[in-house]
Amino acid sequence: MKEYDFHEIEPRWQDRWEAYKAYGTEDTSEKPKLYCLDYFPYPSGDGLHVGHCRNYIPTDVISRYYRMKGYNVLHPMGWDAFGLPAENEAIRLKKNPREITQKNTANFKRQLKLLGTSYDWDREINSSxxxxxxxxxxxxxxxxxxxxxxxxxxxxxxxxxxxxxxxxxxxxxxxxxxxxxxxxxxxxxxxxxxxxxxxxxxxxxxxxxxxxxxxxxxxxxxxxKSVGADVVFELIPGRDGSAHSVTVFTTRLDTIMGATFVVLAPEHPLVGEITTEAQRAEVEAYVAVSRGKTEIDRLSTEKEKTGVFTGAFAVNPYSGEKIPVWIADYVLMGYGTGAIMAVPGHDGRDFAFAQKYGLEIRQVITWPQVSYDTSAWQDRYADRGTLVHSGAFDGLGSDAAYATMVETGKEQGFAQPRTNYHxxxxxxxxxxxxxxxxxxxxxxxxxxxxxxxxxxxxxxxxxxxxxxxxxxxxxxxxxxxxxxxxxxxxxxxxxxxxxxxxxxxxxxxxxxxxxxxxxxxxxxxxxxxxYWLPVDLYVGGAExxxxxxxxxxxxxxxxxxxxLIGFKEPFARLMNQGMLLSYDGQKMSKSRHNVITPDEVVEQYGADTLRLYELFMAPFEQEVSWSKEGISGAHRFIKRVWELAQRTVDASRGGLIDAPVPKLALQINKLVRRITEDIERFKFNTAVAAFMEYFNFLSETVRSDEGVLSSREWQEAMRTMLVVLAPFAPHITEELWKDYGNAESIHRQPWPSWDESKLVESEIEVAVQVNGKVRGTMLVSFDSSDDELKASALAQDFVRRYTEGRIVKRVVAIKGKVVNIVVQ
RNA sequence: GCCGAAGUGGCGGAACUGGCAGACGCAGCAGACUCAAAAUCUGCCGGGGCAACACCCGUGUGGGUUCAAUUCCCUCCUUCGGCACCA
The missing domain is CATH 3.40.50.620 (HUPs)
Known part of the structure; x- marks a missing residue:
């Protein structure tokens, strides 16, 4: 029997596919189209590791599958080649980044080819x-x-x-x-x-x-998105008589009568102008400190809010009330206007700040059955409710008050509706x-x-x-x-x-x-x-x-x-592959010395094994760790496929016979259906399991009767199996297809359909439960009626044990699945 | 803190739309082949219990709905991911 030599088989077919442009895309076609795209890779100097392959292998399966289904498939690859790592490496090596990039893209391309991917390389692009x-x-x-x-x-x-x-x-x-x-x-x-x-x-x-x-x-x-209003607060003129105003953004205009101070971001341009002489030293020191903080410092000081009084006062345009103006770094210059009206009665952050600096906390919203306590914040104080201590607005609900206030403010020119975005x-x-x-x-x-x-x-x-x-x-x-x-x-x-x-x-x-x-x-x-856009399937990591x-x-x-184009969204369907961690459960990285490359895996097991294993190890979207032992299962499977297929070829030389093979029609039709459905649902792991189950069935069948190998039905089933396996393991199936005497590539074969009528078994096993516990199973005809199911269930010995001397209250029969007998 | 996802054997995972939990694979154990090892093949493989059978328990926790719950509802716990003073 011919040896399974993947070192020889895989590169040979890869070269041939390349030479014959086997996966070229048609520019125009009567066929339905499918645009299957991977994220634009950055060709780093480290090359691909097996984690990246978790992206490229599934999209390759999908592309190969749809080609066989008769689609015109666009499955391209190119390089997001501008970027810092190449530049940094170039600086380190004193070379031009262009050279580094060329070297890196060549390496990526070599590795992708090593996996047996079916990109249309005539469409390769390079952003640099x-x-x-x-x-x-x-x-x-x-x-x-x-x-x-x-x-x-x-x-x-x-x-x-x-x-x-x-x-x-x-x-x-x-x-x-x-x-x-x-x-x-x-x-x-x-x-x-x-x-x-x-x-x-x-x-x-x-x-x-x-x-x-x-x-x-x-x-x-x-x-x-947040919908609110800009409100202008006039400032009390300082000694120099200068007139300033500060605009704040709020989503809770209804609480404005509870505004007891205004806060500016330390970087706010008005800070220098409005600060009084008495406060200047303190304010400048605070501004200097917050400027010196990194973003991480600012985040870590989250708990303790700090700020400084500017000495200036602002006037609430709705009440005429005079309130102090502070600066604090919990107000961000980059959002809204960089200034807020602080309503400590109804905002947790303002509450904390007011408490720390002894500023007034005033309730202006009430809710039924809620008592208000200015000494301890409760999240529900931020809820909408009914206004109090708000003069003319008292008794209005938050929403009504908001609408009225916006109207008033607009008329008098100190408020304006406004939407802000994070x-x-x-x-x-x-x-x-x-x-x-x-x-x-x-x-x-x-x-x-x-x-x-x-x-x-x-x-x-x-x-x-x-x-x-x-x-x-x-x-x-x-x-x-x-x-x-x-x-x-x-x-x-x-x-x-x-x-x-x-x-x-x-x-x-x-x-x-x-x-x-x-x-x-x-x-x-x-x-x-x-013709091509939007992208039908876009696949990459969640980052x-x-x-x-x-x-x-x-x-x-x-x-x-x-x-320029006629669509509004570029990617109709998006899928994120799960991350592949290394064997130590850590992210793969050079510094951790735990990187596994496709090169080493392909050298040891071949690309078809790597592909099968990556598809099998976990659901597509789920994170999973690489297992050094686990891959041997995929390799064993590939070798079993080779062996049984070669034996089938050998058997065909002695002439074929027309003997039926028990259950084969059922199994092969079941396989085709499962593979088809699993690919379309992106459930590659169960698809691979289905192949393995099918092979377990074949092995048992051959073991009990070697003669099946020469039957026409077996030979035919083996071919069908190779065809549906082709997108998963493109090299071994191509080689075996050739050994079966076919001249054309297996990857040009039409995708087989399954015969629904062959999926029906004449006798099926049905579980019998007593009070919800399975007590045994029975074989029944697949088309038994509910009454027949009930009757034969009650007749089972293992059921009688439970029913004797008791009252059968109810019997539930679910066709093809289960019978449940409820006894007293 | 807020939002989102997920908890199933020793491990990765399976279970359609509520219907026999643990498919498939890894690891492990036993056996065959071998001088031996590797490779390969065969069998076993959730826990308890028994001589064996029967039987009992079991899908993060506690409750609920149902003839029947990994699956639906509520509670809590844990893990992971995202956002994080956004006014």
Whole structure:
């Protein structure tokens, strides 16, 4: 018998598939289409580990399955190649990041091929190539022209390790999302995308996509819509007679009669102007301390609120009451107006603050059967209720009071309805070299002007040194000959914008590029996009829930508004694979020395075994640990398939016979149905189990009668099994298919259907319960009626034991499942 | 604190829409083959109990609904993930 030599078989078929472009996509087709996409991978120098394969293997199974089902499948791959790690490695090795990136992408591609994946490599893209980033820049200009890109000087998150700013989404618990370094604040002039303009649509359209509820919730929370009002408080003029006012944002205007002080964020621009001389030293010291705190410090001081009185007083526009103005770092400059009216009677944070500093706590809302106690906070004090101590508004409900107050405020010009979002605008500038240059020019005469479309791309200059300065200035700023340019408007001397774009810009439109990856005249071909998009199935880890997935949804909506595309959501269905931990239960990482690479596993067991094992180990979406022993089960199975299939080939040489094989028709039809259903439900683990069960059945059958191997029915069933196994284990099935004498690839075989009539067994086993406890089973005809079931159940010896001398109160029969006898 | 997901053998997990809990695999034990080992094959494999059978217990906890609950409802506990002074 021929040996199972996966070292020889797998590379041979991989080369052949590549040479024959076996998995090419048709540009147009009568077939139904399926766009199956993996997250845009960043080609890191470490290469792939087996955890990454948990993404690529299932999408490959899906793609292969749908091709066999007669779909035109787009299953592409490319590289999100701009980014810090390549740049940092390049600096360390004193090389160009372009070289590093080329080396890394080649390695990724080699590893993906090693797994037997079926990507259409003719559509490979690379976001760091000018043919690609030219269009990323083009989109920047599109946003600019639509008023969605602007420059603003402000305090921003700064990662001192990466030496660049970060967007809000990219700071996780006060640390840089990429390297984990605590972030700092830096005041810089930066480019932003106005994603907040789309906040409502980004929240609402989540209802239209088939995504995990978890991800949708995270996005909704991140967007964080809150409806309220801006209210203007005039300040009592200081000695210099200057007139100031402060605007606060509140969602609880109904509680304004309980506002006993106003709080400004320490960074609030008014702080310096309104602070009285007596308070100045104290206020300045406080501002200095809170500026010096990292975000982590601020979070950790959560329990104890601190603040300082400014000496200034504000006037409640609804009551004319004079209340003190404080500063405190529990008020954030970045949200709302950076100032609040404090209602300690009905807000837990204000309550804690007021208690600490002896400020008045006043009840202005009542609820039936709730007594109010100013010495201890209760969460229900924040509930809506009926107004008291609120003058003319007394007796109104919260909602009615709110509406009346907004009206009054609007008429008199001191209040305005307003909606705020937790989400901030997307900070897009980066002070690093390895990214797409922002295509803008600063002209002393014309101001900041866009580079005309026909002058794109603004090429990233090739230079020797591009180490980040750390000053908040991009390394490109040091390249004088690149910075010096002419103004596209007046032709005079001008300078280029030196910041590059956040890498998330590149991945905000890449799914469109795959439809027409080599088009030189536009970012994508509208016809191709209309045909392929939206992506039918998008698969990746959950870590990009509010970064990439929010950004690309935003760009899609901008494109839709610009009339470039006809859909509003890029990814119709999203699936997150569970994380694969190492054998020690820890995340795989170089520093923990627990990384398992596909290279070593393929060397030891072959790609088909690796694929089967990764699919089998746990449900797709669930986290699971790698098991060094567990993979041997998958390998044993693969070897059993080989052995039995080879024996079947050998048996066919002696001529075939027409003898029926007991239960085979039932089993093979059951197998086809289970595999089909499991793939469509993403239940790869039970699909693999079904193959194993089927093989256990075959082994037993052969053991009892070797003769079945030469029967036509067995031979046919073996072929069908190989066909449905092909998406899971593409190499071994291709090899066996060839050994069966087929010239065409197994991966071009049509997906088999199953015969429902073959799934019916003539005799089935039914459990018999007495008082809900199983006491035995009985064999009955599959079409027995309820009455027949009841009668034969009552006739069983093991039932009589329980019924004798007792009253049978009730008998419940469930066809094909169970009979339950209830006795007294 | 808030939001979300999940708790099933020694381990990974299975169980359609309430109908025989533990499929499939790993590990373990026993046996076959072998001088031996590996590989392979066969059998056993939740706990208690018994000579054996019967039987009892068992899906995080406690309760409920039902002829019947891993599945539905309520309570609590634990773990993981997300957000975290958002006014």
């Amino acid at each position: 190539e000018p043919e690609y980033y030219r269009w990323t820049q083009w989109f920047f200009l599109l946003l600019y022209k639509r008023g969605l890109a602007y420059q603003k000087e402000s305090e921003q998150w700064w990662c001192p390790n990466c030496k660049t700013v970060l967007a809000n989404e990219q700071v996780i618990e006060g640390r840089c999302w990429r390297c984990g370094t605590p972030v700092e604040k830096k005041k810089l002039n930066q480019w932003f995308f106005k994603i907040t303009d789309y906040a409502d649509r980004l929240a609402d359209d989540l209802d239209t996509v088939d995504w995990p509820e978890r991800i949708k919730t995270m996005q909704r929370n991140w967007i964080g 989400m901030r605008d997307w900070l897009i500038s980066r002070q690093r070299y390895w990214g797409a240059p922002i295509p803008m020019v600063h002209c002393p005469v014309c101001g900041t002007v866009p580079v005309p479309d026909d002058q794109l791309p603004v090429l990233l200059p090739d230079v020797d040194s591009y180490e980040p300065s750390g000053t908040g200035e991009s390394p490109l700023a040091r390249i004088k000959e690149w910075v010096q340019t002419t103004c596209p408007v007046c032709g005079g001397p001008a300078t280029r914008e030196t910041d590059t774009m956040d890498g998330f810009a590149c991945s905000s439109w890449y799914e469109l590029r795959y439809t027409s990856p080599h088009l030189a005249t536009a970012p994508f071909d509208r016809k191709a996009v209309d 990009h829930a509010v970064m990439h997935l929010l950004y690309s949804r935003f760009w899609t909506k901008v494109m839709y508004d610009a009339g």
